[in-house]
Amino acid sequence: MSATDNSQPTVTSSPELVGDSINYLSKKSQTYFSREEIQQFLKFHNNESSRGSSNIAIRSQWIDFINTVGRKLGFPQSTICTAQVLYNRFFLFHSTKEYPPNDISSACLFAAMKFEETHKKLKDIVAAVQSVRHPNSSEPSDQLVEEQRKKMVGYERLILESICFDFKVQDPYKYIIKFTKKLEGQKVVAEKAWKICSDSYKTTLCLRFPPHTIAAASIYLAAHFLGKKDFLFSSNADGQPWYKICLSRIEDIEDSSSADAWKVSSSGYETVRYIFTPDASDTP
Incomplete structure (x- = not known):
């Protein structure tokens, strides 16, 4: 969009901008x-x-x-x-x-x-x-x-x-507890996953993935950082891969696990706290 001065943008009927606006409105749902x-x-x-x-x-x-x-x-x-x-x-x-x-x-x-x-x-x-x-x-x-x-x-x-008046907003924290217990992970993993999950709201992850996938990615990242990821790949009663127990696709976990969580100090933009691209399907 061009502007005639620094304060007031020029109103335009550009087809490209009109198309963008229509697309934006249709995507809102x-x-x-x-x-x-x-x-x-x-x-x-x-x-x-x-x-x-x-x-x-x-x-x-x-x-x-x-x-x-x-x-x-x-x-x-x-x-x-x-x-x-x-x-x-x-x-x-x-x-x-x-x-x-x-x-x-x-x-x-x-x-x-x-x-x-x-x-x-x-x-x-x-x-x-x-x-x-x-x-x-x-x-x-x-x-x-x-x-x-x-x-x-x-x-x-x-x-x-x-949110198109959709009042059903779910959080991932209950899934962290549920999945960690089901996978027989340690309490320290759940605590670390909780913190990572909390930081994820500083990113756009909650706009991209459902809460159970964010929970699964948080657990995986926590297990990786703590060096305690063996429990993810140990055999379980259901005989399913750990990510299926977490009701998620491995591709989505890998994608969400690579998201950035940002640290901001009083001086402003500072650094990346978590940035990591794991292969969550690998065995240790």
Whole structure:
């Protein structure tokens, strides 16, 4: 898209852009997307190709924020996970330049609370958000609570539209416990897999794969990093390969296991924490 000045883009009826818009609208009803589709959407809305590291840092910052506020409110992991999925899904279809991530992340927690029926008073949510963003702030006034309520309710509908009002958001954590037990893996593997899975929300994995596949990939990565992957390939009562017990295709596990999880410090974009391309079908 060309621009006549630095602030106002020129409105155009270019067939290519119209085609992109139609494709974008038709894709909104999908549950999962390919890597190429995600890259296309992020480029379309956020110019990801030129601001890639910046957008990764933004995503990581606000996924951490959702986790911190969610824990402060005493939300279970399922509610926090749902909010993080909603955040990633929202910014697949909208630009961080148009919608402030700080407002959207709070609204995602507000919506996730309803999804998971883990209700909190709105004033408590606003207070938790304020205390994380501004640690020395006082208790929010009634006026601030009302202002935030209007914002959250307004953004909530856009968030629901981004998932086509499908309220069935599942988390992978229950599968980590279930699969590790079924495969007779050690507790330390499940704990490491849990942490890796948590970091995965700083990527777009939740937009590409179902929760049980993310859980399987997290278990495999954990077993690899801990040097405890023998249990994956030992014989089991069902006589099935470990990835079938995890209800996943080996190709999807290998693909999701190679995803990046990013570490962000106060100085901004820093480094890759996990980047690894295993062959999950190999025997040790």
